[in-house]
Amino acid sequence: MDVEGFDELLQQAEQLAAETEGVSELPHVERNLQEIQQAGEVLRSRTLTRTSQETADVKASILLSSKGLDISHISQRLESLSAATTFEPLEPVKDTDIQGFLKNERDNALLSAIEESRKRTFAMAEKYHWESMLVEWEHEKQKILHTLLTSGEDALDFTQEAEIYIYNEKVVNGHLQPNLGDLCSTVAESLDDKNVSELWAMVKQMTDVLLVPAADALKSRTSLEMQMAFVRQGLNFLEQSYKNYVMATVYGNLHQAQLGGVPGTYQLVRSFLNIKLPAPLQGLQDGEVEGQPVWALIYYCLRCGDLMAALQVVNRAQHQLGEFSNWFQEYVQGDDRRLPPTTENKLRLHYRRALRNSTDPYKRAVYCLIGRCDVTDNHSEIADKTDDYLWLKLNQVCFDDDGSSSPQDRQTLPQLQSQLLEEYGETHFAANRHPFLYFQVLFLTAQFEAAIAFLFRMERLRCHAVHVALVLYELKLLLKSSAQSAQLLSQDSADPRPIRRLNFIRLLMLYTRKFEPTDPREALQYFYFLRNEKDSQGENMFMRCVSELVIESREFDMLLGRLEKDGSRKPGVIDKFAGDTRAVISKVATVAENKGLFEEAVKLYDLAQNPDKVLELMNKLLSPVIPQISAPQSNKERLKNMALAVAERYRNRGVAAEKSVDSTFYLLLDLITFFDEYHSGNIDRAIDVMERLKLVPLSQECVEERVAAFRNFSDEIRHNLSEVLLATMNILYTQYKRLKGTSPATPTRPQRAVEDRDLQLRSQARALITFAGMIPYRMAGDTNARLVQMEVLMN
8 A cells, every 4th residue: 555655656746747847937956855955044044134133123113113212313313423533534535636625624624613612612611610619619618707707706785786776777767867986985885894985985086087078088098187187186095094094093092192282284293293203213303393303294294185284394493494495385385296397406406415315214205205206215114004105106206208307206107007017016915915905006096997807806896896897987987998808907009008908898797697697687787887888790788788688597578578468568677778679679589599599589579579570480480390299288289379379469460471471370370270180080171171271282173273382382381291292192091991991882872972082082192193293392202102102002
């Protein structure tokens, strides 16, 4: 049976071979089985390689397309990229092709210029970035230094601050401006501190001068009349203080003083010498008057500032004093305690010839005072106290420049100031242990700025330093630094030596730093003194300080006022100081906006009645939170309530902002309503809101219209378009699933209606897809893919 089967198979194969050979169209193949197998393997390998590559491309296209990327477009862009790192000829040119060579050179020059401009732009941007960083760091550094400087200070001197409040009240209300120095002196007298009382008495004395009209404080301060007035006031203060000391000494030792006779300076000094010189000193000359050395009596009468008492002594002893009695008569009758030049020269000549080495220290001192000679002699035998030394030197100050005086007989006020401040300085006077004494040395020699800066370094005396500066500032006697960034005490190269300048703005800001957070109203009282000052950018310092104070303290309602429910404004503390409060509030709002405090800026712009800025910032605040889910105490809930309050008040009062800003604001509010309904599951109400907004097309007929309208939308709306499209598509998909999940047809709902609704939902989804592809805006990477995915699921 098997043999028959093989025979039959052989016959069929032979027949098939004969039929094949009879067909002339097909080629004749002569291969054995091994060759056929090898050829098959080759064909198979070729087919697998091509198929696997195509399969990989297809898979890659599917993967990237699902993420919104077009692989064919990306491939084209990658092929167009060049790895050349230098500019090479755009096209190969022959050596003799001049036209091509010039074209390539021109193109390369343009590209080189573009590349150079790009590098320069990046370098400038980086430079400006670092400059901005350094400026911000300087501001922060100043704040840190201020905080460290003011930490650990004593409590405020509320009494003096009350006087500042009273003074500002008078100024603001336009009343007769009081003397701030008198107010502070009155307060100081009520304090149980002798040093403080003397300090303010000195300030009152030195500022009681006739102001010289001048273009600025420097010209006024350096004028001859003003300098003579300062020296005169300083002498008066020292003489009155010494007379009070003499009286206290005498009345404290009445038994030893043996006070009697006609009341007056002469008898007071005579009694004082009974205590001061109980036993006669060796070397005193020219006899006595009523038992006291004549030159000692004259000296101490002069020291007490009583020329008539000294003249009384001279008249009693004129037969002993020779020609001096006539010279002293001329001295008393002369102007500003000055001898006529001829007499002064005679006295100086007599002093150099006969008295320079005199054994009577009082006689030498009197001659040096009257003739203003031998300024290098400090007369330490009798002027052993700083007050005495200062009184002696001020008496010897010369103001005329006649050129006849020798250097040892001439001392100007600037020379004396330089000697005390620069040569002697704080170390010589032990300033840390005796701050009031060093302040007196500087202040009585009209070095007000250096005195204030020194006193300000003493924590317990800082309050007095600031108020002394305020007194001088109000009297236009203070020399202020021209730059706000200058040190507290600085020297201008254009000023004559040893003039110093005080950084008045920094002084006040350093002082108020310690109580700004706890008592901003008090800080405002001090900032009001800066109402006429400007910083380096020309900005009003009062407004700048107020804005920083409000931002730091966050006391918006107390300082700037607040809006009532009816839209009216309740005044704040600032209303008392500023005539145009809206300008101040707007300035604070601008600072808050620049610092990124948008919510505070909205409230401040609202307070300043600037609806454009209110809605502009509200749009920026609302845009990022619109798609979020509302929750109690959430950021979105707070901003939504804030926006709704603004919208309600504006509508009730008929307030409108710029049209585009206004429409964006109300559209954002409607989008909040849409997303709230969407997140709450009320998809039917949400889609109704979207239909009324006409933001996205829900039919193919509206696509072109919505695309054209999209160009008018602001960035705040565009940023939310991805979420709006996804939410709308999700709603359509949910409605589609709900439609498919219901029974196909009922008597009340015929099959035709179900089919129409199905067609409508798919048409709306297709309209959204078309809209997303046509708008000139690049949305989030997976937005298109997710939209397509949901649209596909609906088909």
